[in-house]
Amino acid sequence: MPVATINDHLVQVDEEGFLTDYDEWNEDLARVLAAQIGIELTEDHWKAISFLRSDYKLTGETPTLRRVTTVGGIPTKELFVLFPKKPAKKMAYIAGLPKPRGCV
């Protein structure tokens, strides 16, 4: 498993740079991860990130876009504005969760 240095911290990541250990994440790290993909985190971003973190803790799965909308209460349209083009993937990346699983 590859290791990356982010903000002077060593973290476990997968081949695409998604964090693999839930507990290695913190808010400072999230800001750095977000900056790497060109996003500056605002309060609205944090609302989505917090939902992802708490939902993952509950279910053990990275929530889908649909779930962030239906359960997390954030309209899909807004998620596309906050995390342009690929919201599901970008949110998971910033929240330090595994990439949402692609089903065959």
Next chain:
Amino acid sequence: MKQLLILGGGTAGTMAANRLRRRLSPGEWRITVVDQSEDHYYQPGQLFIPFGIYQPRDLVKPRRRFLPAGVELVIAEIELVVPEDNKVVLADKTELFYDELIIATGTSPRPGETAGMAEGEWRKSVHEFYTFEGATALAHKLADWDGGRLVIHIVDMPIKCPVAPLEFTFLADAYFAEQGMRDRVEMVFVTPLDGAFTRPVASRHLGAMLEERKVSIETDFTVERVDAQERTLVSYDEREIPFDLLVTVPLNMGADYLARSGLGDDLNYVPVNPQTLQSKTHENIFALGDASDIPTSKAGSVAHFSLELFEDNFVHHIHGRPMTKLFDGHANCFIESGHGKGLLIDFNYDTEPLPGKYPLPGLGPFSLLRESEANHWGKMMFRWVYWNLLLPGKEMPLEPLMSMAGKEVEEAVR
């Protein structure tokens, strides 16, 4: 007397009834199947209806005929499962009690979940082929369509038979060529994924096949609504795709009674252990086939391979022994590519579809991820195999767990 209740008499439910009737003593276990209709459809055949290759009557038989003696069939709608009381309530309020419950009620297309889809243009310029009515309506539409912009579209994953939209695209290209009108049809493939398919190697191969056929592809497209008036697909990031004819795959969801019973996830799929198919919340509930949330294709072949292992596991389970036959997500699917050819893919939870030969390494007769006539004949023969070997649960010369033998791995390492 103990009761095994199977909800759903489709591919998975019928196989389970046949296999378990042979394994469970008739003096000890009663087996009952509940389904809402008398008809069993050969679903893989639906893809061919729009092109007039099959007629609906070629694909339907009485459900009862495929259940063995000693299995009762109840035709009814399911209202609710009450796991705390081990009972199922039917729409007419009849209560059925169980010792063990198998949920096999599959998944179905929900056009109503996308704004504008099921309204004015539904079955006029907006079509689907995942139901018999839909496939038949599309056949009529294609028969007198004189060309224009055809958009093939997937709302969201997961969907039943994830290769079917690509197969439809390949068959449509061949169909228009045979009708001498391919130059009058512009074809666009619109997907929420980042490529033609879910996993990298297959996505490259299948993407190249779209390109060869002059089908353009629009990726990462999450549909917000169908504008029926303007005949346009609109995405959440405000891209617009106009169409003259839209063939969409609506959002797929499991049965609604699962949501009412608190047994489903946000798409009404039952969360299970992916290796044993046992419910994560109730020890005496299992979900087979498309009804579960396992991370592999929603496909009959998954139901088939998993059932071979499940059969032994279930017998262990009712005797209080550990379940030791662990499922790996093995699936294989024929992919029709038009003009009498097809591909085959073979994969599991961890291994993506790779090129090679199947089932015999180096020999085949089927080619993995490459077009061949043998693959096409395999697909056409499968209808006989389905009714005569698969549903009755007879031995087939295929291993339930995936094998790497015969697969070419170099390509996977990029």
